[in-house]
Amino acid sequence: MSSTKAVCVFCASGPVGEEYLALARDVGTGIAQRGWTLVSGGGRVGMMGEVTRAARAAGGHTVGVIPEGLVHREVADEDSTELVVVPGMRERKAEMDARSDAWIALPGGLGTLEELFEAWTSRYLAMHDKPVVVCDPGGFYDGLFAWLDGLRGTGFVGVAALATPVRVTMVDAALDACA
Numbered sequence: 001m002s003s004t005k006a007v008c009v010f011c012a013s014g015p016v017g018e019e020y021l022a023l024a025r026d027v028g029t030g031i032a033q034r035g036w037t038l039v040s041g042g043g044r045v046g047m048m049g050e051v052t053r054a055a056r057a058a059g060g061h062t063v064g065v066i067p068e069g070l071v072h073r074e075v076a077d078e079d080s081t082e083l084v085v086v087p088g089m090r091e092r093k094a095e096m097d098a099r100s101d102a103w104i105a106l107p108g109g110l111g112t113l114e115e116l117f118e119a120w121t122s123r124y125l126a127m128h129d130k131p132v133v134v135c136d137p138g139g140f141y142d143g144l145f146a147w148l149d150g151l152r153g154t155g156f157v158g159v160a161a162l163a164t165p166v167r168v169t170m171v172d173a174a175l176d177a178c179a
């Protein structure tokens with residue numbers, strides 16, 4: 001077993017399709033099967049709820065970090081092994097960061113992108129060396145990465161920064177990249 005202890009997963013909180021919910025379950029199950037802790041946004045909604053329920057069903061330890069203002073909106077995961085209620089979004093991100101050894105982004109919306117870009121930019125600025133992994137079996141993010149790739153050579157984005165996230169299509173590969 002690798003030394004990774006806790007993986008933070010970013011993913012959709014909205015009512016997305018079954019293929020995305022199934023992906024979230026596979027990731028939660030895989031994290032638990034490796035004996036790792038899952039860190040998430042602490043809500044029961046969308047993929048976020050699926051990933052945590054699956055991790056616990058597989059015997060995993062889950063840590064949910066939710067701002068008090070979102071406890072109702074995102075339906076705080078009271079069954080979480082640890083549920084950390086924080087004052088606001090900045091504290092949520094800081095707590096998720098402090099408790100994680102690696103990040104996995106799954107398909108998601110604006111919140112997921114916001115979290116992914118913080119992990120990504122802080123890594124290319126050498127503020128940490130935690131793996132930043134994008135697990136995208138269906139090409140959900142292809143348009144985003146194609147657009148960013150188009151900035152190559154324009155001075156807006158460095159080649160090393162573009163190469164920072166580990167992009168994979170398989171859950172096992174995503175977990176291997178965290179190790």
Ligand SMILES: CC(C)=CCNc1ncnc2c1ncn2[C@@H]1O[C@H](COP(=O)(O)O)[C@@H](O)[C@H]1O
Nearest residue numbers: 011012013014041089090108109110111112114
């Ligand atoms: C003030 C400040 C630091 C804002 C940064 N913004 C955020 N920081 C942390 N989690 C977020 C932020 N915006 C949205 N999220 C969370 O990201 C999760 C996924 O959102 P989404 O469905 O991809 O849309 C949701 O739990 C949502 O609450």
